[in-house]
Structures are given as C-alpha cells and as structure tokens.
Amino acid sequence: MPKISDSTSLDNIVCPFCSLHCDDISIDVNDNKLSVKNDLLPSCKEKFEKYNRKDFNDQPSKIKGKETDNKKTTDYCRTLINNSNETLILNASSDVNICREILSSASKINAIVDHINSSIFLKNISLYQRRGYMTTSLTEIKNKSDVIILFSNNMLKLYPRLIEMVIAPKNSFSVKPKNKKIFIIGDKKNNLDNCTIKDSRITFIDYKNKDIPLLLQSIINKENKTQLNNQVFNILLKNIDKSKYLTMLWSTSEFIEYKECDQIIHKISEYIVSLNETSRAACLSMSGNDGDASSIQTTAWISGYPTRVKFTGSYFEFDKDSHNSNQLIESNSIDLVIYINTISSKKLILNKKHKNIIIGQPATKYNTEPDVFIPCGIPGIDYKGHIFRTDNVVSLPLSEIKISKHRSAQEILREIIR
Amino acid sequence: MSTLHLKNGKVFDPINNIFNKKKDIYINQGKIVKSLDKKAQQIIDCQDKIIMPGAIDLHTHIGGGKVNIARIMLQEFHNNNDNDYDLTANFVPSTLKTGLQYIEMGYTSCFEPALLPINARQSHAEMADIPFIDKGGYAMLGNDDFLLDLISRGADQSEINDYVAFVIKASQCIGIKVVNPGGINAFKFNQRALNVDENSIRYKITPRKIVHKLARAVYELGIPHPLHVHCSNLGVPGNFKSTIDTIKAAEGLPIHITHIQFHSYGNNGDRNFSSASAEITEHLNKIPNLTCDVGQVLFGQTATMSGDSMKQHANHKHAHPDKWLCMDIECEAGCGVVPFKYTDQSFVNALQWAIGLETFLLAEDANKIFLTTDHPNGAPFTSYPHLIKLLMDKTFRDDLLDQMSTDISQHTILKDIKREYTLSEIATMTRSAPARILGLENKGSLSENADADITIYDSNINDIEKMFAHPCHVIKDGIEVVRNGEIKNYMWGKTQVVKPEYDLSIEKKLDKYFKKFHTIGLSNYIISDDEMSETIGSDININNCIRKRIS
Numbered sequence: 001m002p003k004i005s006d007s008t009s010l011d012n013i014v015c016p017f018c019s020l021h022c023d024d025i026s027i028d029v030n031d032n033k034l035s036v037k038n039d040l041l042p043s044c045k046e047k048f049e050k051y052n053r054k055d056f057n058d059q060p061s062k063i064k065g066k067e068t069d070n071k072k073t074t075d076y077c078r079t080l081i082n083n084s085n086e087t088l089i090l091n092a093s094s095d096v097n098i099c100r101e102i103l104s105s106a107s108k109i110n111a112i113v114d115h116i117n118s119s120i121f122l123k124n125i126s127l128y129q130r131r132g133y134m135t136t137s138l139t140e141i142k143n144k145s146d147v148i149i150l151f152s153n154n155m156l157k158l159y160p161r162l163i164e165m166v167i168a169p170k171n172s173f174s175v176k177p178k179n180k181k182i183f184i185i186g187d188k189k190n191n192l193d194n195c196t197i198k199d200s201r202i203t204f205i206d207y208k209n210k211d212i213p214l215l216l217q218s219i220i221n222k223e224n225k226t227q228l229n230n231q232v233f234n235i236l237l238k239n240i241d242k243s244k245y246l247t248m249l250w251s252t253s254e255f256i257e258y259k260e261c262d263q264i265i266h267k268i269s270e271y272i273v274s275l276n277e278t279s280r281a282a283c284l285s286m287s288g289n290d291g292d293a294s295s296i297q298t299t300a301w302i303s304g305y306p307t308r309v310k311f312t313g314s315y316f317e318f319d320k321d322s323h324n325s326n327q328l329i330e331s332n333s334i335d336l337v338i339y340i341n342t343i344s345s346k347k348l349i350l351n352k353k354h355k356n357i358i359i360g361q362p363a364t365k366y367n368t369e370p371d372v373f374i375p376c377g378i379p380g381i382d383y384k385g386h387i388f389r390t391d392n393v394v395s396l397p398l399s400e401i402k403i404s405k406h407r408s409a410q411e412i413l414r415e416i417i418r
Numbered sequence: 419m420s421t422l423h424l425k426n427g428k429v430f431d432p433i434n435n436i437f438n439k440k441k442d443i444y445i446n447q448g449k450i451v452k453s454l455d456k457k458a459q460q461i462i463d464c465q466d467k468i469i470m471p472g473a474i475d476l477h478t479h480i481g482g483g484k485v486n487i488a489r490i491m492l493q494e495f496h497n498n499n500d501n502d503y504d505l506t507a508n509f510v511p512s513t514l515k516t517g518l519q520y521i522e523m524g525y526t527s528c529f530e531p532a533l534l535p536i537n538a539r540q541s542h543a544e545m546a547d548i549p550f551i552d553k554g555g556y557a558m559l560g561n562d563d564f565l566l567d568l569i570s571r572g573a574d575q576s577e578i579n580d581y582v583a584f585v586i587k588a589s590q591c592i593g594i595k596v597v598n599p600g601g602i603n604a605f606k607f608n609q610r611a612l613n614v615d616e617n618s619i620r621y622k623i624t625p626r627k628i629v630h631k632l633a634r635a636v637y638e639l640g641i642p643h644p645l646h647v648h649c650s651n652l653g654v655p656g657n658f659k660s661t662i663d664t665i666k667a668a669e670g671l672p673i674h675i676t677h678i679q680f681h682s683y684g685n686n687g688d689r690n691f692s693s694a695s696a697e698i699t700e701h702l703n704k705i706p707n708l709t710c711d712v713g714q715v716l717f718g719q720t721a722t723m724s725g726d727s728m729k730q731h732a733n734h735k736h737a738h739p740d741k742w743l744c745m746d747i748e749c750e751a752g753c754g755v756v757p758f759k760y761t762d763q764s765f766v767n768a769l770q771w772a773i774g775l776e777t778f779l780l781a782e783d784a785n786k787i788f789l790t791t792d793h794p795n796g797a798p799f800t801s802y803p804h805l806i807k808l809l810m811d812k813t814f815r816d817d818l819l820d821q822m823s824t825d826i827s828q829h830t831i832l833k834d835i836k837r838e839y840t841l842s843e844i845a846t847m848t849r850s851a852p853a854r855i856l857g858l859e860n861k862g863s864l865s866e867n868a869d870a871d872i873t874i875y876d877s878n879i880n881d882i883e884k885m886f887a888h889p890c891h892v893i894k895d896g897i898e899v900v901r902n903g904e905i906k907n908y909m910w911g912k913t914q915v916v917k918p919e920y921d922l923s924i925e926k927k928l929d930k931y932f933k934k935f936h937t938i939g940l941s942n943y944i945i946s947d948d949e950m951s952e953t954i955g956s957d958i959n960i961n962n963c964i965r966k967r968i969s
Binding site: 011012014023024096097100125128129130131132133134135136137138139140142143144165166171172173174244245276279280282296297298300301302303304305306315316318384385386388392393394395396397 | 481483485486487489490491493496508510511512513514515534536537539540543544547563605606607608620731734737740741742743744745746747748749755934935936937938939941942945949952953954955
C-alpha cells in the first residue's frame with residue numbers, strides 16, 4: 001500500500017477511460033498527484049490528471065445537495081432502499097469486480113440491473129443471436145489485416161489511439177505496415193477528428209453512414225449505385241477484392257439515432273460472413289467506453305444474460321423490455337434508481353419523479369441534484385480492478401496508483417445494501 | 419473447521435486398491451486423517467452407503483470467452499428451474515448453476531480445457547465465481563504465432579520449453595493443450611484444412627512437428643498432465659487416420675487425446691461414415707503413455723464451442739438454431755460457437771453415440787480413459803449419470819439402441835460387446851485416474867492427508883443413474899456441502915496450477931515481441947498469484963513439476 005507522501009514512477013499502467021485500455025501509460029506520482037509521462041493527446045492526459053483536483057479529492061457525500069457524513073448517507077440510503085417497491089441498479093460505468101458487487105447487491109433486494117448503454121450493445125449482440133458473425137480482436141487487426149475499413153464519423157474521438165495502436169501501426173508481422181490500406185468512411189462534415197490524421201496509408205471517403213447498406217450492395221454487385229464518384233468506388237472495390245484479411249470496424253453508438261441502425265450493422269456482418277466462404281475477413285463492433293464489455297461479460301457469466309436482469313429468489317431472470325432501464329425510468333415504473341458510475345465523466349440524466357442515488361466517481365456530472373450522492377474511488381486510479389477491452393476478449397488489470405479519500409463502489413454498495 | 423466421521427461405509431478408493439470395503443473415514447481440518455483424538459463433531463452413518471473420493475472432470479468447458487458467447491447467444495435456452503439434474507437443463511449454465519449442478523452430482527474438481535492465455539483473466543474470474551469446486555485450466559498453445567515462428571526458425575527445444583513454462587505460469591494453468599495443431603493459425607491465412615503431415619502456408623511446419631515439440635516440452639518440464647491434444651480434422655469422416663498419426667507424432671512421449679469420439683470416424687459404407695473405434699482403441703490399449711477422454715454424444719440440443727475456428731467455421735452450416743460465431747483471437751488462437759442438436763433420427767449422430775460407447779467399452783484399462791461429454795459439445799455434463807448407466811448396464815444400452823429412430827445396428831458392434839463397467843472402474847475413471855494424470859496428489863483419493871473431497875451414494879437406490887445423479891452427501895474440503903440434494907454450506911474452491919521452472923531470458927525476448935506486435939504489454943499479460951487472490955478472486959494451489967530430460 002503506497003503512502004500519500006511517496007514519490008514513485010509507475011509504468012505499464014492500464015488506462016481505464018476508453019475501451020482500448022492502452023496499457024503503456026507511465027505516471028509519476030508525487031504527493032499523491034498524478035503526472036502522465038507519455039507523449040499522449042492532451043485529452044488522454046487530462047483524463048488522469050484531473051483527479052489531482054482538490055475539490056474532487058475532498059468531495060463530500062450529499063443528501064439533496066447538502067454535505068453530510070457517511071453514516072447519515074448510509075442510513076438515508078438504507079431507508080430509501082427499504083421503502084422502495086422496485087429498485088433499478090443502473091451500471092453507468094464500472095469494472096468486473098464492481099459488476100460482481102452490483103449483481104450480488106441486486107440479489108439481496110431483488111433489484112433490476114441494467115447497463116446505461118444496453119440499448120446499443122444489445123444491437124451488437126443481436127448479430128450473433130440472430131445470424132452468423134465473424135469477428136476478430138485488436139492484435140489480429142494490427143498484424144493480419146491488410147485492408148481496413150472504419151465506418152465512422154468520430155471513432156477517433158471515442159478511441160483516440162486507435163490508429164496509432166491498432167489500425168496503422170509501425171510494426172505488423174504478416175503484412176508489411178506500409179502496405180496496409182485503410183479507408184475511413186464517414187460524413188466529412190462531422191468527421192473533423194478523423195480527417196486530421198496524416199498517414200499516407202489512410203484514405204478518407206466522404207459518405208453518409210446511413211447509406212452503408214447501399215455501398216456494400218454496390219460492392220457485392222460491383223456496380224456503383226452510391227453517391228461516390230466511380231474512381232473512389234473502384235479504388236475501394238479493388239482493395240477489397242485483393243484483400244487477404246479484410247477488416248471492417250464500426251461503433252454502433254454512432255448509428256444508434258438512425259432508423260437504419262440494425263440494417264447497417266447486420267449488412268456489414270452478413271457481407272463479412274459471405275466473404276469468408278472463399279477468403280478471410282472479419283468485423284469488429286467497438287464496444288462503448290463505459291465498461292460496456294465488462295458489464296456484458298460479468299453479467300453473462302453470473303446470470304446467464306448480458307444485461308436487463310432481475311433476481312427473483314433463486315436465479316436472475318432476463319426481460320429485454322420490462323427490465324429496460326430507459327423505459328423503466330421514462331415510464332416511472334420504478335421508484336428508486338441507484339446509479340453506479342465509477343469511470344465515466346458523461347452527464348447522467350436523472351428523472352426527478354423517483355428517488356435517485358448516485359454512487360459516482362468525483363467528476364460525475366448530472367442534470368439535477370440526486371437524493372443522495374456518494375463519491376467513490378475510480379478503478380485503475382484509486383483501486384485495483386479488472387476491465388475488458390473493446391474486443392470483449394482481452395481483459396486487463398487495473399492498478400491502485402494513488403491514495404483515495406473515497407471508498408470503493410463495492411464497499412459503498414455492501415454498506416447500503418445488506 | 420469441523421471434524422467428521424464417516425461411519426461404516428462401503429469404500430471405493432482405487433489409488434489405495436480399496437474396492438467395496440467396509441471402512442470408516444475420519445476428517446479433520448479439511449483433510450482425511452487416520453483417526454480422531456476425540457469424538458467427531460459430525461458423524462454420518464454410512465451403513466448401506468458407498469463412499470468415493472469426489473469426482474474429477476478433466477475436460478469441461480466451464481469458463482472463458484467462448485462459454486460466455488454461448489450463454490449470450492443461446493439465452494432462450496436458459497432453464498432456471500430447480501431441477502438441476504435434468505438432461506434438458508441449460509447446457510451453458512451460469513457460474514452459480516454450474517457449481518450447483520456439479521456439486522449436487524458429487525463432482526468436486528473440474529478443468530477448463532481450452533484456456534487462451536490472453537483470455538486467462540476472464541476464464542479465471544469466471545471460474546472463481548463457480549461455487550464449491552476446485553478448478554483449473556489448460557493453456558492453449560500451438561496456434562500462436564510466437565511458437566510457430568520459433569518452431570519454423572528451428573529454435574532449440576530448450577527455448578520452446580522456456581516459452582511453454584512461461585505461458586503456463588503467466589496464465590495460471592495446470593496443463594497445456596493444443597487444438598487442431600497449426601490449423602487455427604492456418605485458417606487465418608485462409609487454409610481450410612491442415613493434415614498431420616501438411617505444411618502450413620505461412621510457417622511451413624506440420625501439425626506433427628508442433629505436437630512433438632509441445633509433447634516434449636510438457637514432458638521435459640515435468641508438467642504432470644501430458645500434452646492435451648485436440649487432433650486435426652475434428653468431425654471429418656476418415657479422421658481416425660489423423661488421430662493415429664497424431665498419436666505417433668508424440669513418439670512415445672505421454673500424450674492425452676481429448677474427445678476422441680469426435681476423432682474416431684472412418685469413411686466406409688454407402689454413407690461414407692463409419693466407426694473406427696476398434697482401430698483407435700487398439701492403439702489406446704497397446705501404447706503405454708497414451709490416454710484419452712471420450713467426448714460422448716447424447717441426444718438433445720446443445721452448443722458446440724471450440725478453439726478450433728477452422729472446423730467450427732466449416733460446421734456453421736449445421737448450426738441449430740441457425741446462428742453462430744467465429745473469432746480470430748490475438749495471434750494466439752481462435753474460437754467458434756455453433757449450436758447443435760443431436761438427434762437419433764440422424765444416422766451420423768446416432769453412430770456418433772455408438773462410437774463413443776464402443777470406445778469406452780473397448781478400452782481395457784479404466785486408468786487410460788476418462789468419462790467426458792466434452793461438455794457441452796457432446797452433451798451437458800448433467801448427463802454423466804445417464805452415461806454411467808449406459809456403461810454399466812448392457813440391457814439398458816441395447817434397449818436404447820433398439821429404440822433408435824435410425825437403425826444403425828449394421829454399423830456398430832455395440833451389441834456384440836458384453837462388457838459392463840463395474841463401480842470400481844467408474845470410481846477409477848472419474849476419481850483416481852484423472853487425479854493421477856493431472857498430478858493432483860491430494861485429490862481423487864481417500865489416503866491420509868488427502869483433501870477431504872468425498873461423495874457418498876445410497877447403495878439402496880437400484881437405478882444406477884439416479885444413484886449417481888443424487889449423492890446423499892457431498893463433502894468438500896471437509897465441509898458437508900450437500901445433504902440429500904440440499905445445499906448445506908456454500909464455499910469456494912481453489913485454482914489448481916503448476917509452475918515449472920524456466921530460464922527467465924525468454925521473458926526479455928517476449929517483452930520485445932509484445933512491444934512490437936501485441937496490443938498489450940507483457941507485464942499485463944502475466945497474472946500474478948496476488949492478482950489471482952485479490953482481484954480475480956481465487957486462491958491458487960501449486961502442484962509439483964519434476965523436470966525430466968530426453969537424452
């Protein structure tokens with residue numbers, strides 16, 4: 001256990017904040033303050049270093065916005081939980097061990113458990129719940145993919161080191177790195193982050209992702225029915241035709257607002273499946289940055305289902321509709337929501353019609369004051385943990401790199417739910 | 419921890435050559451002891467009861483990425499009723515249900531046979547959440563680019579040994595498994611088959627060479643469990659020749675062929691599909707260092723899951739229901755999940771059923787063959803009591819053969835085999851033999867100082883299937899956890915591992931390789947003992963390795 005006054009330099013630290021979970025982070029810790037040594041984007045460094053802020057470290061528990069102590073908070077939470085007829089525990093971002101605790105807590109009070117991004121990741125899961133799916137993982141893409149297509153407007157905002165670490169690496173053992181062909185296909189107007197990369201291997205194609213099914217059908221038919229000019233279309237077609245390990249990536253969260261979302265992802269998957277009859281190809285739907293993969297995996301092995309479960313006395317039961325947190329919150333079918341947000345800085349949107357408890361990392365944002373806010377430590381900064389990467393197959397250890405004044409989410413859950 | 423006295427039971431303890439002998443067993447501090455100083459805190463009257471060590475399943479897919487994919491893919495089949503011994507019960511149960519179903523059948527140690535080192539953290543975390551049982555994993559090698567590159571460059575055996583030892587230690591495993599040697603890797607380069615003596619396109623090495631190098635490494639490192647081999651050409655008619663070639667590839671070194679039923683197919687007859695169990699068991703019976711588990715097929719819906727993405731992709735057209743997943747994984751291996759329904763209306767499935775039983779019954783030594791269904795690939799593990807009855811009761815299996823929708827009587831010698839397994843042989847193949855072959859010195863035995871993992875059956879139950887499905891008491895680490903089908907205490911077992919010694923210089927080479935080609939660093943690939951207990955949630959138990967050398 002380190003001491004606050006210790007000065008130390010840590011290497012190979014895993015970043016908990018985006019689902020690439022890069023594990024090459026070097027950090028100096030002086031007087032319990034973090035300083036990232038790597039030459040990273042400022043946005044990546046800031047994700048660690050903002051937790052040096054005194055107001056975050058000293059953040060107190062609050063009841064209805066008023067500062068209070070742990071005991072009063074615990075007592076009040078217990079009262080809310082005891083008075084609740086239907087409680088939802090909503091995982092807004094956490095690692096494996098917190099997911100374990102969420103499910104254990106839910107089993108004590110017969111609560112419903114859902115993840116905040118379940119509407120998105122259930123679409124990805126449907127790819128293999130309904131049909132065939134050929135997928136891959138990051139190291140395979142780095143070394144084996146000769147042609148890579150990213151369907152994305154802002155993937156690089158979501159995964160800042162994706163190009164450097166995976167898509168266009170310096171080293172690759174079965175394809176010469178310089179021979180890799182990378183196409184980033186997206187709406188140029190919304191694609192500023194992607195377009196700033198300077199790499200001769202990368203071609204940007206301005207295209208509306210809503211129309212991906214049309215593009216793929218045109219590729220299948222070898223006849224351009226899209227808005228792309230024929231020259232661009234033919235370059236894409238030629239590279240796909242000669243590819244030995246084509247990879248297509250996307251992030252379903254970018255398509256979720258489109259009514260064509262299901263059609264888009266299923267068309268990509270079907271196309272990849274068809275290519276594998278004679279060649280090799282794979283797709284990868286990138287998981288979200290809110291511990292989505294950890295939640296899916298842990299909930300699946302403990303309950304048998306990926307999310308939207310309720311403990312009913314002996315086992316967890318799954319119901320895609322009646323345990324859908326969005327619907328439960330909107331329809332006010334529950335009377336208490338316990339948000340667990342240990343990693344993400346996204347704003348939580350609370351519904352004041354029912355009681356809300358947030359167990360949240362200190363930078364947690366919310367639209368309106370919850371009934372209770374309890375600050376918790378962050379796995380990977382304040383506590384050890386274990387988190388799944390975007391490809392759902394690699395999981396990495398999270399380290400305790402500074403001393404936290406805040407309790408872990410597990411400890412708080414065990415305290416308030418008995 | 420309490421003391422226990424198991425009084426007057428009929429003991430089957432093959433390691434000590436005790437079969438059906440009246441004996442008292444004493445337990446103190448989780449261990450079997452010779453006697454107790456004072457009256458035991460708990461006495462179990464074992465009059466008319468059969469006492470055996472806790473059963474050990476050495477090949478069951480209970481933890482890791484592919485298991486979880488199957489859970490999610492096939493969630494409509496989850497059946498959460500409380501009837502845990504039920505052939506229709508879900509075939510990819512949750513971790514909780516896995517533990518409950520195993521312990522209620524008297525199984526106290528189970529081993530995940532296809533643990534990808536890169537996925538080890540997940541596999542161990544998942545298995546850590548399975549209550550009651552001890553567990554362990556076999557690290558999958560033989561399709562990883564690092565090893566294939568070493569072999570293709572003609573690396574010295576000692577360097578291969580160091581790498582194998584590093585991987586088994588880093589991934590906290592107890593054995594090494596190779597799946598379709600080189601074939602999964604070749605599939606990534608679009609090869610659709612790889613025979614035992616065929617070169618892979620990329621590395622220009624054969625499965626024979628991979629098997630030999632790995633078998634030798636396992637032997638020389640002193641890893642007790644021989645190389646666990648899923649042969650080339652799984653499920654392909656005529657594949658028994660590949661199986662025999664793979665056995666020969668070991669050149670007399672210890673080798674364990676897994677789910678051998680799926681690799682014992684001939685291609686004779688008008689359907690080009692026939693049994694080759696006689697040819698396979700002939701080798702099993704005569705080669706001293708060869709062992710196998712069967713991977714028995716039983717009829718019903720299940721999910722097939724395997725690291726063999728090459729063959730799983732080829733089989734996806736048989737998916738039932740029609741959905742499946744294949745994945746290339748981290749330049750290490752792959753996986754494929756294909757749901758499947760075995761039916762006796764299918765000639766092939768019916769003959770698979772018979773081939774498995776023929777293999778069991780033609781194997782002469784119960785120390786060399788192990789009772790598995792390759793859960794859930796051939797059938798869920800909950801069908802073991804049914805399988806035991808098939809082996810112990812000729813009339814029962816002949817009746818089932820007669821009742822089959824498809825007449826396979828001209829294609830199987832099953833009816834000609836008069837053998838019925840004895841209780842002693844069942845005890846051997848499910849207790850002492852797997853303990854011995856895994857190097858679990860304190861398991862599978864009722865010797866003094868052995869772990870007190872014990873199953874007690876009611877010998878008054880005439881139906882052997884019911885007797886094995888519902889032991890009256892199960893004791894794990896000296897604690898009674900099941901009594902008459904009811905859970906009395908929850909507890910969590912340990913992870914069984916080995917830690918062979920190796921030259922640390924291999925880590926420098928690997929560190930460079932990881933920095934250059936992987937997407938994580940070597941230090942985060944390694945799972946420490948502390949991480950196992952603190953974060954993953956399972957303490958480890960280290961089993962011995964004794965280094966050997968081939969002159």
